[in-house]
Amino acid sequence: MTMPEAAKSNHALQHQMESFEKSCRAADLKLTHQRLEIYRELAQATDHPSAETLHKRLHQSMPTLSLDTVYRTLTTFEQHHLIKKVETVDSQAHYEAQMQQHHHLICDTCKEIMDFQWSSFDAVSVPEDIRQWGAIKNKSITIYGTCRKCQALKEMKKTE
Amino acid sequence: MTMPEAAKSNHALQHQMESFEKSCRAADLKLTHQRLEIYRELAQATDHPSAETLHKRLHQSMPTLSLDTVYRTLTTFEQHHLIKKVETVDSQAHYEAQMQQHHHLICDTCKEIMDFQWSSFDAVSVPEDIRQWGAIKNKSITIYGTCRKCQALKEMKKTE
DNA sequence: CTTGCACTTAAGAATATTTCTTATTTATCT
DNA sequence: AGATAAATAAGAAATATTCTTAAGTGCAAG
Missing domain, CATH: 1.10.10.10 (Winged helix-like DNA-binding domain superfamily/Winged helix DNA-binding domain)
Incomplete structure (x- = not known):
């Protein structure tokens, strides 16, 4: 990774x-x-x-x-x-421009999008009943949360 | 599922x-x-x-x-x-309006978006080094491909 | 290396998507 | 039922993207 x-x-x-x-x-x-x-x-x-x-x-x-x-x-x-x-x-x-398989982290506060890799996820195939849907070409993950920078800023505001 | x-x-x-x-x-x-x-x-x-x-x-x-x-x-x-x-x-x-944890299948031809569940994925936690990024709230998958309907239409066009 | 031509670009107009302003209407709390 | 704060409709405005057209440019053939 x-x-x-x-x-x-x-x-x-x-x-x-x-x-x-x-x-x-x-x-x-x-x-x-x-x-x-x-x-x-x-x-x-x-x-x-x-x-x-x-x-x-x-x-x-x-x-x-x-x-x-x-x-x-x-x-x-x-x-x-x-x-x-x-x-x-x-x-x-x-x-x-990044065309290699990768996934995204999105900060709900600053909206910044970061790339990350998760090769063990990439390696698993999707469950049988989903494969029924059609010809699957790609699967990608989006993770949401608050990045460290924005967490720190929130902490500062609390202590003000 | x-x-x-x-x-x-x-x-x-x-x-x-x-x-x-x-x-x-x-x-x-x-x-x-x-x-x-x-x-x-x-x-x-x-x-x-x-x-x-x-x-x-x-x-x-x-x-x-x-x-x-x-x-x-x-x-x-x-x-x-x-x-x-x-x-x-x-x-x-x-x-x-669906607020329960779920994921999406998107057809690259008709653009239809379908919901699906993958509870064994939902259960795994993300790798340690990604957890470093911040406070993770949610992770969801988007699968791309061509749905059966659109695959069938393409087949028909070939044989025409 | 120049010429021709199809492809590309810049500029401004046009369209598409979403949000704002304001006067009127409505849900909810007396 | 009446007061009031919130919500709506309509049209204007803002934001995001695409189209039209005339001029410019990459590149292939001479």
């Missing part, structure tokens, strides 16, 4: 970019500056950002990048299975 | 309505016609409807019911933990 990823190393990111470029070529997607930067920004992020958040971050270095391009590009990537939309109860859609 | 609920029996629904009314009184929520009908419609539904879907269904019997009231009422119910918002990648928010 691995702990929540720290900022990705340059080497790992570069490798991921190369693999991304290869996938784009295979899918006949042109390698535009916008696509490369949007993918890189998402791959570097550890917080499952929304289109708006990505746009804000990229605006610094690409002042003419339109929000629509971010939306359109994320949708294109998702259709080609290069990134994933994250299931949330949020009004904005959130995205991740 | 129970299979996906069939249309709820009159008796069970009546019981659920009584329990709902009790919770409303306890929470100082006035028992308006709109609230009762919105809750009843959601409790009867097996498809995790959106506010818009509920509004369409209720419009027949309550032509003056506003969509805003449906949104506002669902939000109120959710804040009082009388219903739940369902995690999806959909642009519209989906709701359910």
Whole structure:
């Protein structure tokens, strides 16, 4: 089991970019500056950002990048299975570039989404009567609770 | 383990309505016609409807019911933990009145969401290093795949 | 290395989803 | 039944996402 990823190393990111470029070529997607930067920004992020958040971050270095391009590009990537939309109860859609099997922890206070692995769960197959439902492709867990940071903040407020 | 609920029996629904009314009184929520009908419609539904879907269904019997009231009422119910918002990648928010621990099957073709139980999973506690993250309140599974109905349709198209 | 063309982008308009404002109505407590 | 705080309807507004169109760009063929 691995702990929540720290900022990705340059080497790992570069490798991921190369693999991304290869996938784009295979899918006949042109390698535009916008696509490369949007993918890189998402791959570097550890917080499952929304289109708006990505746009804000990229605006610094690409002042003419339109929000629509971010939306359109994320949708294109998702259709080609290069990134994933994250299931949330949020009004904005959130995205991740992490394509390996993993699960999510969501803090009910700060709403932060963290990745985690649980390989022994991944290995079990679902009960027979659920398999009847159809062709199962994937199963993933979402854990809800309050993260340590938010717990600590609540404690502080109590003692005030 | 129970299979996906069939249309709820009159008796069970009546019981659920009584329990709902009790919770409303306890929470100082006035028992308006709109609230009762919105809750009843959601409790009867097996498809995790959106506010818009509920509004369409209720419009027949309550032509003056506003969509805003449906949104506002669902939000109120959710804040009082009388219903739940369902995690999806959909642009519209989906709701359910089922408050017992359960999990979801989502068909990638027709997008239908079904409930299922997996009590042996519910019983296991999460690995130690994940428990470090904070105070865990709940864990739930989402299974993706193609339901039998949609599989059958795909087969038909192939043989055409 | 230039030219053509299909694909992509930016900008603003349009649509979709959800929430707010305000005047009116209603449930509940006397 | 009357008072009152809460809830509703209607339309306006805010937020989130997608579409239209004209201009720009990657990349393949010459």
